[in-house]
Amino acid sequence: xxxxxxxQMLKNHMRTMTxxxxxxxxxxxxxxxxxPSMATQSESLNALIESMPEGLGKAFGLENGFGSIDAxxxxxxxxxxxxxxxxxxxxxxxxxxMARLVDQGSMGYLLSAPxxxxxxxxxxxxxxxxxxxxITLVTTLAGYGGYAWFIGNxxxxxSNGFLLLNLGAFLLFFAxxxxxxxxxxxxxxxxxxxxxxxxxVFGFFSLNLVGKISDQLSWMQHISLFSLFNPAGIVKGxxxxxxxxxxxxxxxxxxxxxxITIFRKRSLLL
Amino acid sequence: xxxVSHVTKVFPGGKGIFDVSFTVEKGEVFGFLGPNGAGKxxxxxxxxxxxxxxxxxxxxxxxxxxxxxxxxxxxxxxLPGEIAFMEGMTGRSFLDFMxxxxxxxxxxxxxxxxxxxxxxxxxxxxxxSKGMKQKVGIVAAFMHEPEVIILDEPTSxxxxxxxxxxxxxxxxxKAKGTTFLMSSHSFPEIERTCDRAAIIKxxxxxAVKNIHELQAVQRKLFExxxxxxxxxxxxxxxGLKIDSFKDKQVRVSVQGDYDRFTQEAAKYRIRSIDVFTxxxxxxFMDYYDREGRD
Ligand SMILES: Nc1ncnc2c1ncn2[C@@H]1O[C@H](COP(=O)(O)OP(=O)(O)OP(=O)(O)O)[C@@H](O)[C@H]1O
Ligand SMILES: [Mg+2]
Numbered sequence: 001x002x003x004x005x006x007x008q009m010l011k012n013h014m015r016t017m018t019x020x021x022x023x024x025x026x027x028x029x030x031x032x033x034x035x036p037s038m039a040t041q042s043e044s045l046n047a048l049i050e051s052m053p054e055g056l057g058k059a060f061g062l063e064n065g066f067g068s069i070d071a072x073x074x075x076x077x078x079x080x081x082x083x084x085x086x087x088x089x090x091x092x093x094x095x096x097x098m099a100r101l102v103d104q105g106s107m108g109y110l111l112s113a114p115x116x117x118x119x120x121x122x123x124x125x126x127x128x129x130x131x132x133x134x135i136t137l138v139t140t141l142a143g144y145g146g147y148a149w150f151i152g153n154x155x156x157x158x159s160n161g162f163l164l165l166n167l168g169a170f171l172l173f174f175a176x177x178x179x180x181x182x183x184x185x186x187x188x189x190x191x192x193x194x195x196x197x198x199x200x201v202f203g204f205f206s207l208n209l210v211g212k213i214s215d216q217l218s219w220m221q222h223i224s225l226f227s228l229f230n231p232a233g234i235v236k237g238x239x240x241x242x243x244x245x246x247x248x249x250x251x252x253x254x255x256x257x258x259x260i261t262i263f264r265k266r267s268l269l270l
Numbered sequence: 271x272x273x274v275s276h277v278t279k280v281f282p283g284g285k286g287i288f289d290v291s292f293t294v295e296k297g298e299v300f301g302f303l304g305p306n307g308a309g310k311x312x313x314x315x316x317x318x319x320x321x322x323x324x325x326x327x328x329x330x331x332x333x334x335x336x337x338x339x340x341x342x343x344x345x346x347x348x349l350p351g352e353i354a355f356m357e358g359m360t361g362r363s364f365l366d367f368m369x370x371x372x373x374x375x376x377x378x379x380x381x382x383x384x385x386x387x388x389x390x391x392x393x394x395x396x397x398x399s400k401g402m403k404q405k406v407g408i409v410a411a412f413m414h415e416p417e418v419i420i421l422d423e424p425t426s427x428x429x430x431x432x433x434x435x436x437x438x439x440x441x442x443x444k445a446k447g448t449t450f451l452m453s454s455h456s457f458p459e460i461e462r463t464c465d466r467a468a469i470i471k472x473x474x475x476x477a478v479k480n481i482h483e484l485q486a487v488q489r490k491l492f493e494x495x496x497x498x499x500x501x502x503x504x505x506x507x508x509g510l511k512i513d514s515f516k517d518k519q520v521r522v523s524v525q526g527d528y529d530r531f532t533q534e535a536a537k538y539r540i541r542s543i544d545v546f547t548x549x550x551x552x553x554f555m556d557y558y559d560r561e562g563r564d
Contacts, residue, residue, distance in 0.1 A: 105354030
């Protein structure tokens, strides 16, 4: 870690990171706000969901229905929107932290200072993870706030389930950030890095979605990272955490370590 | 102080640098001359440890610049050929950032440099002209008083006045014992400061010479305009090396022998004499031709 670099990079990215965090907080509050009006019609909504093809409901996290706030938030927010926000954050930010600096040439200034490439790369990875942590934390806090504000007494809130949702999302995106960081660290071209990371991340995302919708294609979700984050299962308590945690941490670590090592050894066109 | 030893790097497409070797002694100002695309920046990228040499190595003091990252930079100042700063910074915030990366610099020294180069460091870098960015880059390369300063085309974008300030700066630092390596594609630009220079062409070093030797072999082209065409004809027969002529104008190529040129020219009525700017190949035709014949 190089502290001056960490500080400067956080400063450079603080604006976008807070936009993501507050955007996410805003959406989750919106979800809590509209829930009561949905709940009054939950029976007809549940009937509607039942009339839909089973896969479609699953794909969009509707299988738990609208009966409880946890089911609603896990399906509607953590099942889709939050995943999209964090996907975009991971792809954009990891590209900006490594590939862009190499592409533009400003990495040359960092490396002409008395620091090593490993320190630079570790610092950039730390900035990325700080952003991820910040967005998840702000969203979590907004969730508690939303419950207290729009739903009722916090003591009735399934706090455990909600925290696990956020933990699951953080772990998934630790892995996704690891992969997009690796792509960014080996690229000389910012646009290429962005394109490849986009294809990989949204590729995984789509595999998961298609696999859930179609029974014939259900194998697809098993090769997708995103299937390791199952919000509906987390709320129901049916997720076996051990393999999920191990796999996601391992993939994320492998991505970061590979990215840092390759960056140390490659010729840079600065 | 700085040794480049047999450094080779071939890019896909066959361009690159081939077996580049030279040494810069402590306290020396070393010029690195070559036309566009000769491989100056590529060599400097190897010196800075950005690129891994396919063959050979670069040493600064006792450090291998590829293997010993993080150790040699403390004593190095670097000005890239194409300056790129991080977005959203002003000159001042960039210099602050570079100082903090270097663990702090002498603020008085930094302020003095900014003052001498005459720029407003509160301007956002995005809005700076090329010359202003160059000045910020020069301050960043000099402010921590490094032992070795590596400059890739330092005067590009600077107006003549600032070029003069820059040259003074280099000479002052040289007097303090600082070692310099600077690339350029113009000989007049480096001859005022450098002790020695290497000439590179198509990725190969074709000469490493003392600046006085280079000055002695450099060709200059004088464009002499006569009052009368008859004088011109007489002049053409004087035995001087004539490059070309047209109407009352003659271009004479002179290499070291200025006495003979002035004596011959003094015999006639002359309307004007201009020095014709030559590119590197034409100034050092001797070296380039020899290379061509090999
Ligand atoms: N990444 C690369 N891939 C392929 N060719 C390259 C690459 N980088 C440089 N080259 C080629 O290598 C040669 C040397 O380039 P270099 O930038 O070192 O020249 P230079 O002497 O600095 O020129 P200039 O005076 O224009 O700055 C050029 O022909 C260039 O096109
Ligand atoms: Mg160059």
